[in-house]
Amino acid sequence: MIKVCHIVNIITGKSDGVFKHLKMLFELSDKNRFEHFLIFHGNKKIEDELKEIGAKVFVVDSLNRKIPLTAFFPIYRIIARENPQIIQTHLIKPYAVAGLLNIFLRKKFIFNYHGIFIAGNEYYNFIEKFIYQVIHCVISLIRTVDLVLVPSERSKQLLRSQTKLFPDPVVYYNGYSCRENNNNLDENIIRTITQVKKDSKIIAVVGRLEREKRVDRALMLISKLKSEGNNIQLLIFGEGSLKKKLLHLATSLGANDSVKFFDYIQNIEGYFRYFDLILFTSEWEGIPFTLWEAMANGIPIIAPDVGGFKEVVEENMCGLIYQPGNMNDAKLKLLAILEDSALREKLGKNGSDAIKTKFGADNFIKKFESIYSDLLKE
Numbered sequence: 001m002i003k004v005c006h007i008v009n010i011i012t013g014k015s016d017g018v019f020k021h022l023k024m025l026f027e028l029s030d031k032n033r034f035e036h037f038l039i040f041h042g043n044k045k046i047e048d049e050l051k052e053i054g055a056k057v058f059v060v061d062s063l064n065r066k067i068p069l070t071a072f073f074p075i076y077r078i079i080a081r082e083n084p085q086i087i088q089t090h091l092i093k094p095y096a097v098a099g100l101l102n103i104f105l106r107k108k109f110i111f112n113y114h115g116i117f118i119a120g121n122e123y124y125n126f127i128e129k130f131i132y133q134v135i136h137c138v139i140s141l142i143r144t145v146d147l148v149l150v151p152s153e154r155s156k157q158l159l160r161s162q163t164k165l166f167p168d169p170v171v172y173y174n175g176y177s178c179r180e181n182n183n184n185l186d187e188n189i190i191r192t193i194t195q196v197k198k199d200s201k202i203i204a205v206v207g208r209l210e211r212e213k214r215v216d217r218a219l220m221l222i223s224k225l226k227s228e229g230n231n232i233q234l235l236i237f238g239e240g241s242l243k244k245k246l247l248h249l250a251t252s253l254g255a256n257d258s259v260k261f262f263d264y265i266q267n268i269e270g271y272f273r274y275f276d277l278i279l280f281t282s283e284w285e286g287i288p289f290t291l292w293e294a295m296a297n298g299i300p301i302i303a304p305d306v307g308g309f310k311e312v313v314e315e316n317m318c319g320l321i322y323q324p325g326n327m328n329d330a331k332l333k334l335l336a337i338l339e340d341s342a343l344r345e346k347l348g349k350n351g352s353d354a355i356k357t358k359f360g361a362d363n364f365i366k367k368f369e370s371i372y373s374d375l376l377k378e
Helices: 017-028 044-052 069-082 092-105 126-141 153-162 187-199 215-227 243-252 268-274 289-296 309-313 327-338 341-357 361-377
Strands: 002-007 034-040 056-059 086-090 108-112 147-150 201-206 232-237 259-262 277-279 301-304 319-322
Touching: 002 017, 002 069, 002 092, 002 361, 017 034, 017 044, 017 086, 017 289, 017 361, 034 069, 044 056, 069 092, 086 092, 086 361, 092 108, 092 126, 108 361, 147 153, 147 361, 153 309, 187 201, 187 232, 187 259, 187 268, 201 215, 201 268, 215 232, 215 243, 215 327, 243 259, 268 289, 277 289, 277 327, 289 301, 289 309, 289 341, 301 309, 301 327, 309 319, 319 327, 319 341, 327 341
Parallel strands: 002 034, 002 086, 034 056, 086 108, 108 147, 201 232, 201 277, 232 259, 277 301, 301 319
Antiparallel strands: none
């Protein structure tokens, strides 16, 4: 039995790509060969979901702190007691804390990059970045990291441009689990969406309402489209710290009649069939799960050339890519899809075919099971 300890922070269980990544591993790995458990900052929704599938969960609430020094001893005690062969860290704080601990633990150690590292991280100030850079140098000098995983070829390039201290990263693609449950849809939401669809094309934005997602750009885009006489509605699904600001921005742009905000919805994929297009406006990404969900449901994609969008969308011809931050470029490509039903259908079918043949959950699980097994052979 191979035992893997995952350490993560800031996940909420609501539109979290990292949590969906973890849940796929926990739920779909061969339970006769692999046991996964989680150490994180605590969240009842996540704890309940993982316990429901039989996964162990340990809460270290000090992982919420900017520099979580007090997390060292509780994490050390958990790892010493559970005795995993592999530690897999996700995001910067868990990497820093567990990387230092692994100087003493000497477990096989994986850093899983999810689209942002230290230098470009807007959530840390200069002093915090400096501290984490020093920790990164110490961890690298003592060689406690055995493997680095990245969710796209582009992510590999970006991480290597930020640091040369890691081993050469290994690329994987998350893909999509067809086992997702799309039942129990809200009839009120369906009525609202179908009413909108009678008169308008629907663009959907699905994700956390945080800085890196730049949903403000989507609002400015819909305002521009409206001013040019286009009959298009923007539906925004998600929660986050910027929701009030985005509501205010929609009002100030005079776009309230063209935008509808919904909270986080548990079974969002069940509503995808009503959408004409999924729009991404991110500042940075690994590859968001919404991309795989859109492809699986045959919905064309408009996305900026950040993270792994380009290599997936262009290679599989399931949408169009625009220059980051260039919303005029996004507008032209968006209209090209919306005004051509044959193109829209073709792009959607290409996406669903790619999920079936290349990006299914089985491929994802086989990749990670091979990674773990090979790591322990070294």
